[in-house]
Amino acid sequence: GAVVSQHPSWVICKSGTSVKIECRSLDFQATTMFWYRQFPKQSLMLMATSNEGSKATYEQGVEKDKFLINHASLTLSTLTVTSAHPEDSSFYICSARQGAFEQYFGPGTRLTVT
């Protein structure tokens, strides 16, 4: 149980374009999902908390108009990187919370902006 999928696993896009990443909880419902960014050899940095049916809560320093989050159902959250630039290239990982505490992570999406 507690399986989280993410799509796509990797994507290359041109500077100025937008990219959408999907995060799904496959065998449980998740009212809360989280989006992280991880640069090489660094820790996971929380970008935003996604709550089903309400607006996402963004961490300080994360541009909400650049990183659009939609949590339309109890099993799906999406992150759209708008007007992507090379500095947005990173490993984006989502997690879904099961129960009161445990978080299970998706396999991640490697974004490369050229």
Place this chain on the structure above:
Amino acid sequence: GENVEQHPSTLSVQEGDSAVIKCTYSDSASNYFPWYKQELGKRPQLIIDIRSNVGEKKDQRIAVTLNKTAKHFSLHITETQPEDSAVYFCAASSGGTSYGKLTFGQGTILTVHP
């Protein structure tokens, strides 16, 4: 907000030895402390967790201890094996209105030499 410090940043042991990784946290309201193992390019995997009402938890070769007074918790791996080599992250969650968001430590690169 919460701040989690993790040490050491790298740890090298011989197969069969024990490995200990330590973390400190700043927010006394934190009540959930998971440990994740991440292999290169893969998702973080929950290996063990502990809640604030427990001082120690063990699962086969892995154990976690928590000292709420000192605000630190530790991961202990006994009888290490080469497949234990990975990056290990501690995290702390303050729960409540923050929807259980996790703050991660900086990570420890564990290398187990055969």
